[in-house]
Amino acid sequence: MPTVIITGTSSGVGLHAANALANRGWKVIGACRDINKAERAAQTLGINPSNYSIMQLDLGSLESVRNFVNAFRATGQTLDALVCNAAVYLPRLKNPQYSPEGYEISVATNHLGHFLLCNLMMEDLKKSSLDQKRLIILGTVTANSKEFGGKVPIPAPADLGRLEGFEAGFKAPIAMIDGKKFKPGKAYKDSKLCNMMTVRELDRRFPDSGITFSSLYPGCVADTPPLPQHPQTLPENLPLVPKEHHQGLRHPGTGGRSRRPSRRRWPI
Numbered sequence: 327m328p329t330v331i332i333t334g335t336s337s338g339v340g341l342h343a344a345n346a347l348a349n350r351g352w353k354v355i356g357a358c359r360d361i362n363k364a365e366r367a368a369q370t371l372g373i374n375p376s377n378y379s380i381m382q383l384d385l386g387s388l389e390s391v392r393n394f395v396n397a398f399r400a401t402g403q404t405l406d407a408l409v410c411n412a413a414v415y416l417p418r419l420k421n422p423q424y425s426p427e428g429y430e431i432s433v434a435t436n437h438l439g440h441f442l443l444c445n446l447m448m449e450d451l452k453k454s455s456l457d458q459k460r461l462i463i464l465g466t467v468t469a470n471s472k473e474f475g476g477k478v479p480i481p482a483p484a485d486l487g488r489l490e491g492f493e494a495g496f497k498a499p500i501a502m503i504d505g506k507k508f509k510p511g512k513a514y515k516d517s518k519l520c521n522m523m524t525v526r527e528l529d530r531r532f533p534d535s536g537i538t539f540s541s542l543y544p545g546c547v548a549d550t551p552p553l554p555q556h557p558q559t560l561p562e563n564l565p566l567v568p569k570e571h572h573q574g575l576r577h578p579g580t581g582g583r584s585r586r587p588s589r590r591r592w593p594i
């Protein structure tokens with residue numbers, strides 16, 4: 327039975343991906359910061375408990391990432407796929423929040439935590455005997471300058487500048503990768519751009535690893551009303567969103583079964 331680690335399975339895409347893979351015979355490990363919440367969500371959705379377990383991981387803390395990897399290895403399990411799904415989106419923050427190690431929280435959680443996790447777990451993935459080893463990081467159109475969503479200037483498109491903020495250590499008062507003024511919505515976009523660049527770089531550096539590296543846009547996912555009840559009404563409710571973009575609107579449980587299949591896959 328192949329094993330997959332999915333980060334952030336307490337809600338949304340991660341929760342439903344865990345359910346789908348458990349139903350397909352995968353041994354799923356949910357890597358979650360709030361184990362109780364993740365267990366409640368799994369019970370509510372009815373994830374098969376014999377194919378699903380949860381381990382503690384706070385991606386905002388690099389120490390927690392290292393502890394998670396050690397705890398996983400201590401179980402003696404092999405790893406066949408890693409899905410970096412968890413993310414925070416905090417567009418209303420007035421001031422930057424910082425991780426325990428002192429880094430802006432959106433970039434620390436979405437990028438730095440996953441970056442370390444991927445780098446550490448490459449060793450485990452390489453040992454897998456599965457033909458189709460996978461490392462996947464969730465991306466988003468809003469961080470892709472070639473997409474409509476990536477051009478929206480609210481608060482600004484993703485832009486890493488010349489990594490001035492990283493170069494200066496990325497600790498307070500620095501809160502943006504380009505070293506400029508804090509914009510919480512842009513911090514999220516920047517972090518997802520880093521996610522997508524990480525996948526491309528992994529693919530470039532490890533062409534013979536037998537691992538397929540990919541990044542994907544899950545569509546505009548909502549598991550709150552009105553989407554689950556009235557998905558057909560959403561395009562009409564969003565007249566300003568180009569048709570091409572709202573085709574992806576979906577409930578997280580409808581992956582692969584949406585009204586129209588997603589055409590969006592990030593080129594490696």
Ligand SMILES: NC(=O)c1ccc[n+]([C@@H]2O[C@H](COP(=O)([O-])OP(=O)(O)OC[C@H]3O[C@@H](n4cnc5c(N)ncnc54)[C@H](OP(=O)(O)O)[C@@H]3O)[C@@H](O)[C@H]2O)c1
Nearest residue numbers: 334336337338339359384385386411412413464466546547
């Ligand atoms: N929803 C969309 O329309 C959309 C569009 C484009 C891309 N995406 C991407 O798709 C992925 C999933 O999105 P979603 O809508 O399913 O989000 P979601 O429902 O908000 O779920 C996010 C998950 O990440 C976890 N998480 C947050 N901070 C964490 C941390 N420090 N350590 C460990 N886990 C943490 C959350 O755990 P808690 O329950 O503890 O908070 C939750 O399980 C994200 O990468 C997102 O960027 C989503």
